[in-house]
Amino acid sequence: MTRAATPELLCDGPIATITLRRPDQANRLELVDLECLESHVETLRTSPAVRVLILQAQGAHFCSGFHIDAVPGVDAPALFERLCDRIENLPQISLAALQGGAWGGATDLALACDFRFGTDACQMAIPAARLGLHYYGGGMRRLVTRLGMGPAKRLLLAGQSLDAAAMRDCHFLDECLPSVEALRARVQDQAQTIASLAPLALSGMKRHLNTLAFGNLDREALEQDRQRCAQSTDLQEGVRAWQARRPPRFTGR
Missing domain, CATH: 1.10.12 (Lyase 2-enoyl-coa Hydratase; Chain  A, domain 2)
Known part of the structure; x- marks a missing residue:
């Protein structure tokens, strides 16, 4: 594992971008990645010149969640809950740019953002019950308040996967774009608009x-x-x- 693969924070004037950088593993998150993300979020919390955060990922997929075999005994749900709560409570307006799949805790990373943009190839699932995991409270709260009880139960209790159309219908995605290029352009345009407010x-x-x-x-x-x-x-x-x-x-x- 190299430090170069950890999430990267770049600031360009009032717009900050955090990029997940493990495309060969569908941007699977290791413990070091969660620690790095927390550090980036703390940097942003104390950076009043930054007005907008874009959360994005390299490769074909947004994120496949935490690598549960990486560190035995680590309470991954608790780590995700703390990280997502902190993203949710940032003073900056946050935009998630999703392509491909978002699985497990990655769905909560996106829900913690204020806006979510995706592509027609998006899909999501939360395999907690298939693994024997009880989903954490903050994640359930975001599912219910953002999407509603019905979609939350479909994801958690029925183990359903949602495609891009279903993600748009339940308001997980605010907008759906035809390509990654269109996604990047739309998110940048929205970020610049928000940064001007x-x-x-x-x-x-x-x-x-x-x-x-x-x-x-x-x-x-x-x-x-x-x-x-x-x-x-x-x-x-x-x-x-x-x-x-x-x-x-x-x-x-």
């Missing part, structure tokens, strides 16, 4: 939309964030740009 408003609305979905809306915290935006220089810039009919230049202040 006001980051204070985006991070606050993301946080409160997530808590609202979980039934835990904190109205006091929401009002504090709303007032923060109302008093921000970004709002002043947005109004000036609107009046001048020019693109705004937001600073996050």
